[in-house]
Amino acid sequence: MTAFDDRKVAPWSLCLLASLALFVAAEVWPQEKTQKTPQEKAAYNVTVNAITIAVTVQDKKGRYINNLEEKDFVVYENNEKKTINYFQHDQSAPLSLTVLLDVSGSMALENKFEECRRALQVLAEKVLAPQDELALLVFADGEVEVAARHSTDRSAFLAALEQEQAYGKTALNDAVAVSPQYAVRARNEKRALILITDGIENDSQSSAEQALEIARRVDVPIYVIGYKIPRAEEILARHKRRTGLTAMGIVETLKMFADATGGKAFFLDDLESLLAAIYEIKQEQSHQYLIGYTSYKDDDKYRRIRVTTVKGNYRIRTRQGY
Template identity: 35%
Template sequence: TADRERFLLRLGVQEALGQTALFDALAATPGIVDRETKGRKAIVLFTDGHDNASTLNTFKAVQLARSVDVPIYTIAFSRVADRLLPKGSMRPGMSILARFSKETGGRLYSVADPAELKEAVIGIQGELRFQYVIGYHSMRNTWDGAFRRIKVELGRKGLEIRTRRGYYADP
């Protein structure tokens, strides 16, 4: 939302209860995204990456989250011990968060201190400001609800592209 007061009000009523149903929350994103509101949209998830109460498995949660057509940017709070992992590897909870972000066209930011948190927020803000929307019309006329993969390639070197993995051909 662009309404700062509304955002702060909603943030203030959230209560930490000790159990995290992270996959269930991500799967619920289709129900909280206002499809009528025009303009850029994104979901920013703040988490430590631990899920200890979900009823959904990872596969089903990813499937539901990517049906929203809104990128999920994850700001994951990491531990100092995470920095000691071999380069390119991450703890299991973080790899699942990376998958959610990648499947929806977002990005995972791992932060360990306030300076990194600020960098992550600025990074998300910049990505949303400079994103492009490309339209696509499938030549297939079967709307069977199946997930259809898409691939976007750039002909120019030195640019980075991030897209969602595909779309659902909803009837």
């Protein structure tokens, strides 16, 4: 059974072990020793990757910059300048948006789940353009479910959203590890994942760092909405599995997920600001540049990405690496 075939989703152990196996195989799996010439070794070890990154450019006041051309960008990988071989900036291009919604028991507190449901109804009915795709993933009790597949038809999304109820524990890290693998399968070039959660983590098999190591290998920015994060120690104590669960720790973890993948983190406490964040995410997607280049790798080590512009003192946000 695969993780995303239908609403019957495999336990996290199956999904996560498969992902971790792919991650570590190159470094720990024993290789058969054979004699090769230096030329054969070089050819055998080099992997060619087509890398695409979504780039957001804003001025100091936060206004989006939309008049840049391919020649205005410089892309570096591990401080090596790369040749741009793909460039797209179409503000009307359709978007494939995947919502990853925390439906664990803690989301039932303080009316969190109902307010998130209302905001997502607005997203489906009023925010997205008719050509935009929308999908819904939900997670609780060690499983992730595809509640509604990517579609321009909002009826399945809205029906699934109406049926969901908050229950069980929260495997937040595990959800972040596997969900981008579903989001990247959407048909549109512009893709994003919106994670909505109160940030409580008490059921994952992976650490936040392990989850991020897997998620950032997929070219999908994660926009994180930390909604009504518990601040009182007595509330956190009811849900924590480890002593490290604190309000500050939750914020740092969620911000790490967003920053590393080129997304953005929001920390909100009311429905009005939640709706504003939903609108902002859609707006940002419309203004993004898509830039592609070719990477030649002879190992499986992390590669850091940096993007600059040759004109203007702009703030640039993109995926930090892979």
